[in-house]
Amino acid sequence: NFFFASTEQCKQKKKTSYIRSKLKAEKEILKLKNNKNVQICIARLPNIFGKFCKPNYNSFVATCCNNLIKNKQIKIYNPNRIYNLMHIDDLNDQIMNTFIKRRNINKRPFMNLKKIYKCKAENLYKKINFFNKNYKDIILENLTAGLDYKLFSTFVSYLDKKKVSYKTKLIEDQNGSFSEFSRNKNFGQISILSIKPNQTRGNHFHNLKVEKFQLINGKATFFFKSMMTKKNFR
Secondary structure, eight states: EEEEEEEEGSSSSSOOOOHHHHHHHHHHTTOOOOOOOOOOEEEEEOOOTTOOOTTTTTHHHHHHHHHHHTTOOOOOSSSTOEEEEEHHHHHHHHHHHHHHHHHGGSSBBBBOOOOOOEEHHHHHHHHHHHHHHHTTSSOOOOOSSSHHHHHHHHHTTTHHHHOOOOOOOOEEEEEEEEHHHETOOOTTEEEEEEOOTTOOOOOOSSOOOOOOOHHHHHHHOOOETTTTOOOOOO
């Protein structure tokens, strides 16, 4: 198997020495198409990003993550430039699937890349800067899928080990303690609370909020009151 990482810049009209070298390498590799003992695959890659990529080299995402965390200046010369982005894990999966699943791979040597995200340079900066300012806070946007999810996963890989852990705010009173562990606009909050012996917490209601409780340690009695009948039940 022979995989060659080319560049999407090969499609540009203006051919730099870098692009010409890639095109020449592609031409040489394509000579192997008729060799039955060799499987070739050429990928004209967009901007690849992901954890542990070298900053201040050839990755705008890596540079933003690293420099913002270290309070270094970021210069965006073309804020409207649209980046084609592909996460390294998506690329690795596609490379493996290409060689494992495809037959007669040499008939279509150029890989049809999938899971490519488009984003302006200015918007990329804003997303990563948002992570940098808020990753210690409990409020974050929906990070379950898509570009934001993969950007945040990339961002945290550049955090210094001293910044990976942090304290949450603890509120204490005569009844016990309360601390929010996480909050999200889409699912609400996850919190941890303690109750001192013979004390009561609650005694309020929410119009829309649905709460679930999990007892971790000790014993407690949960009382619920019907707003219609005013009767208690447990």
